[in-house]
Structures are given as C-alpha cells and as structure tokens.
Amino acid sequence: MANWSNLKTLAADPLDVFARRNPSFYERYAENEDQFGFDLATFARWEPVFRFLFEDYFKVETRGIENIPAEGRALLVGNHSGLLPMDGAMITVAMCNYHESPRRIRYLATDWFFKLPALADWVKKTGQVRATLKNAEALLAADELVGIYPEGVRGVGKTFDERYRVLDFHPGFVKIAIESQSPIIPVSTVGGDEIYPNFVNVRELARLVQMPFFPVTPGFPWLPFPLMFVPLPVRWMIHIHDPIDLGYEPERARDKKLVLKLAREIQYLIQKDLNSLLKRRKSVFTGWEESPVEEKVSNGAA
C-alpha cells in the first residue's frame, strides 16, 4: 500500500515544517535573494508532493547522487522524458533529501512555460529559469547547479515506441560548459518515458491550442480533469554519472566541430547507459529487484 506520511504536512505551515525537516537546505537559501525568482516558501509547499511521488509512488532508486559536488558550479545533462517533465522534479527531490549537502537545481525551461501566467509564476518560484544563454551563464557564474535537457521539448513529447531513444542533443550545453569551465554530469533516467504512454502526437491540435505537442495517452484527454494527469506507478531509476571535466580552454568554445563531437559523446554515453539499465530491468513496475552490479560505462568523453 502506498504510504501517505509524506503528504501529512501539506496542511501545516510549509516553510516551518520544511525548515525543521531539512535545516541545511533551509539555511542555505532562506536569506538568499534570487534574481530569477526562486521562492523558498513555494518550494517548501510543493516539495512534499514530489517527495511523495519520489518515495512512495515511483519508488525512485538513485545511484551516484554523491557525484554531484557539494559546492561549486556544474551542469546536469540528461535524457528528457515523460510529457510532464517529472524527471527534473525527481532529481531535485533527490538532491534535496538524499545528498549530504542539499542543493537546489536550476533547470533551464522552455519558453512555452513562461507564456502561461499562472504556470510561469510557479515554474519560476520552484527554481526553473527561462532557457537563454545569458541566464545559463549568470547561473553558472553564481556557482549554481544548472540542469539542462539538450533534447528540448521534442524529448518530452516522445511517443511510447520511441521511449528511451535519445534524440540528438543540441550542442549548446557543451559550449556553455567550456566557456564557464564547469564540469558536466550526465544523468540517465529510466521510468519517466513510461508514466504517460504517449500513443500519438496530434500536431494540428497542438498548433490550435499552442502547446508544444498534443499527446494522446490512456488517460489524456479522455478522463475528467485531475484524473487525466495521474501517472502510472512505474519504478524509476536515476543514474548520476561521474562528473566530466572537459578541460578545454574557454576559447575552444567557438570550435563548432569539437563542441558537436563532445555533445555527441555525452549523448552516446547516456544512451549506452539507458540500454544497459533497460537490459537489467526485471519489469516496468518492479524495477531492478536485486541491486545490480555497478557497471562502469566506459567514458568516451573523458
């Protein structure tokens, strides 16, 4: 049976409860004025919901969380999934609750989110930032953890038969990493592509309602309002790889060939890891029964 204890604090004063539960995260960001609109109170209100999903619903298994540095800048790069981009939220929860030095992750989110008034506010307050080159540079200069999904919106709207097939990465993230001299941490996520099996994207409807894609899933758009967003209880795995220090001079960021090659190598690393994680998975709903032997994926970008 599902455990509801994570949701019990929803009615209480969220900031107070959060400060007691997670003092180091609270102290780190309580006094901190943020130019991109991060709001700790909003974060604290929503964190239990996603913690419930993380711990009790998806039962996410995290591997290699210690690879994320306690201090300093880094770029988290992963495979995107899930129609509603739940994968970012899950890594944020992991980082908030399971890291020895909890930190927030600033995801670069697509422009579409910032067009809808209510959603834009919420997305900003929980820590996401509009995806522009300038914003990414500012965040890294402030020694933040920046999350990028280089597949972009296309990656979220993948249909079910394309699950865990990484689309070609936009190489911009390598350029940013070389320019700002920050390490890249590849993250592969298994589970996200199966919570909302997307049968088909109706392009005409998407254009009509100005959404990046219009999915048709078992629940959406058939079921009444809140039910259509209920995800399947898939078992997740988040594998955080060792940080990759590219070690190139900032001037090399303009070398397009090099940047593209490095982006491809990181893409291939994540795809290779997804393939091997999928191979060892017992089933969608039970996941990886015995803790599998830690297999070092050969790191081509090192």
Place this chain on the structure above:
Amino acid sequence: MEQPDLTLEHDQNMTMSDKSDSPEFRSLDKLEPILEFLYRRWWRVESLGLERIPSKSEGPCLIVGNQGSVFPWPALMLGHALAKRKQGARRIYVLADLESDLDARTRALLEGLGFLDWSSANMKTLFERGEAVAIFPEGISGLTKPFSRRYRLEEFDWTMLLPVVECGVEVYPVSFLGFDEINPVLDNFEVLSKLLKLPFYPVTPFFPWLPMPLNLVQLPVEVSMNVLKKADYDKVKSRDDLESVAKRLSFWLEGEIQAELNRMLRHRGI
C-alpha cells in the same frame, strides 16, 4: 580447426553471376538469385550512403554494423548490395565467432558465404590483401536479442577493433533497420539449446510451433541500411595506446549506430 586458405585471389571485377573458383564465395554464387529476390522483392532493401564504402582498388576497409535477430541477414544483404553496386562492386568478408563445434556442412556453407572465424590474424591477412571486412561486435547476444529490446545495441566487444586500430584502416559504421523484426524473438529456450548444442534456441511466434517450412518464414519487413560517415580515430602504434583508442572507437561506433537507428525509427514511425 582448419583455417580456410586465404591466399586464393578472386577477380576484383567479378560480378555475382560469374563463375569463380574461389572457395570462399562458392555458395554465394549459387544463392545469388535467392539473395536477389530477398533484397529486391521480399525485404525491399533501401540503402543510403553505399557509395561511401571504397572500391577494391582503393584498399581495405572495415564495416561495423548492428546484428539482426536469429540469422545474420545484415551481413548477407550488405554483401549483396556491395557486390551489385554499379561502381566499385566488391565482396565482403564477415568475421564472426563461429562455434568451434559447428558441424562441417554448416561451416562449409558459412565459409562459402564469406564468413570466417574471427581472429586478429585473419583480420590482418584480409587487410593486407586489401579486402573489405565486416564485423558485428554485438556478438551472439545480438542474435538472441528479444523483440522488446529491438534496435537497442548490446555492448560492443572492443577487442575486435584492436587489429583495426593497429592497421589503421578506414572504419564505416552501418545501421540496419528491419532485421530485428524479421524474426521477433520472444524468448531463448536455454534448456533446449544446451540439449541440442545450439548457441541459442529462439522462440518466435512461428518457431517452433508451426509445421516445418512455415516455422522458418521470415517476415517481409521493409528494411533499410544507412552507411554512416567513416569514423575518425587516432593512429597509434604503442601497445597501451592501442587499447584506449580501440575502446574509444568502439564507444563512438556504438553511439553512432544507435543514434542513427533512433533517427531511422523516428523517421519510419511504427
């Protein structure tokens, strides 16, 4: 184990219909009409970038591809396409881990189709002769891959690339789309495979349920193969560097082939 005689030459301008004394491609000549039928009518193979592979006069090259399920059709179809192409037609040798206790008839047939035992000595000999060599570094697990993991590459065996890096020949990755659906493998019946001394015993929707000729039916899937840009790797000679270069090359090839498969699948739809 008897190694096939690699010293025999065959004419580089030979077409498939020509009679030839070469023992290696004996069966290919006989099977040519069948292969032609499979290539054109049954699987309607569409190939892209075939001209990238150099002709015989331009020297040796290596072709790396993803394995199809159950039968090594990708090797045969690529070989057929190359032997039939208008400019620079050439044969390819396929180096694979043939089972050592394979019975003599099967082995003779495979050798007649251009399959040779994988060994670095064989590979180097072929490169010295300027031949085109194809390898499928997924190995046997590529053949037994279940349908649910179709077009997801197994880890490449990078040791196969050691002699390649040593000789410094050109390497062309090829993505084959379709061959994993010709025989949808549902399960591998290990007990029977041990009993019958087979490398694996696949269970498909037809095999072994249907009566004899029907259970061998190969689904008429539309097949495409894309030859990708040749892989770029450092030319090194020292022993230690060889290993790391071969590992990186194998990582790169696996990624390139997988990424192209993803693109092809997205393009194809269902």
